[in-house]
Amino acid sequence: MxxxxxxxxxxxxxxxxxxxxxxxxxxxxxxxxxxxxxxxxxxxxxxxxxxxxxxxxxxxxxxxxxxxxxxxxxxxxxxxxxxxxxxxxxxxxxxxxPSPEDRKLVLEALCAIDRALDTLPAKAREAFLLAQLEGMKYEDIAARLGVTTRTVGNYMVRAVQACFFAQEHSA
Structure with missing residues (x-):
């Protein structure tokens, strides 16, 4: 030591x-x-x-x-x-x-994704959630957040990367 x-x-x-x-x-x-x-x-x-x-x-x-x-x-x-x-x-x-094993795996994945999304800026997180949970189009998200469609695309890339790497680290 x-x-x-x-x-x-x-x-x-x-x-x-x-x-x-x-x-x-x-x-x-x-x-x-x-x-x-x-x-x-x-x-x-x-x-x-x-x-x-x-x-x-x-x-x-x-x-x-x-x-x-x-x-x-x-x-x-x-x-x-x-x-x-x-x-x-x-x-x-x-x-x-799902089986108990699958439920545990899904719960772990959901928690990892939640932690990953929590690292994002608020607008990026909101854009991702609006697209994934509400099914909103980029144009509608841009109008709601007061940003450009291109910015929404950038937010989505960051969010997807964060989720992907969260899954990689939890596996």
Whole structure:
């Protein structure tokens, strides 16, 4: 283990020892459940370790809470996507119901696409969703967003690339 890895490990270990209980309680209070809070607390520290950098912190709890808030937002977004997907599945006839394995794969793909679209500028994301979900033509999207048709085409290219690479990374 290199000296920088050892320093990272010691800082992370100290951060965990001094603040894990506080963070788990903070998350329990906000999440209303022990299991999800414990998972998010662990995920918070995993993010710290994955960053390969634990800075010297004046406010370690604020630092951890910021990471945990982002993870909570991701958790709630995933729940919303899963709820919408399950509602759509409930409307399908039994004969067309996908297997549990296929449902999991589709849900993972939907979450990856959601994360990818979230990286786009608002207008690019909106253009993509209007085209894909509403079936709008580029000309109509351009008029609605106040941009040129060519700009809508550029937005679509960016969105499709983001979705493609999201799928590549999740596979």
């Amino acid at each position: 290199s000296s920088s890895d050892a320093v990272l490990h010691r800082r992370a270990e100290t951060l965990y020892a001094e603040h894990h209980s506080w963070l788990a309680g903070w998350l329990r209070h906000r999440m209303g459940g022990e299991d999800v809070a414990a998972d998010l607390a662990q995920d918070t520290f995993l993010r710290v370790l994955a960053s390969r950098e634990v800075p010297l912190l004046l406010e370690p709890r604020a630092f951890l809470a910021t990471i945990a808030r982002r993870l909570m937002a991701n958790h709630y977004r995933r729940e919303a996507i899963e709820r919408a997907y399950l509602e759509m599945l409930a409307a399908l006839p039994e004969a067309r119901m």
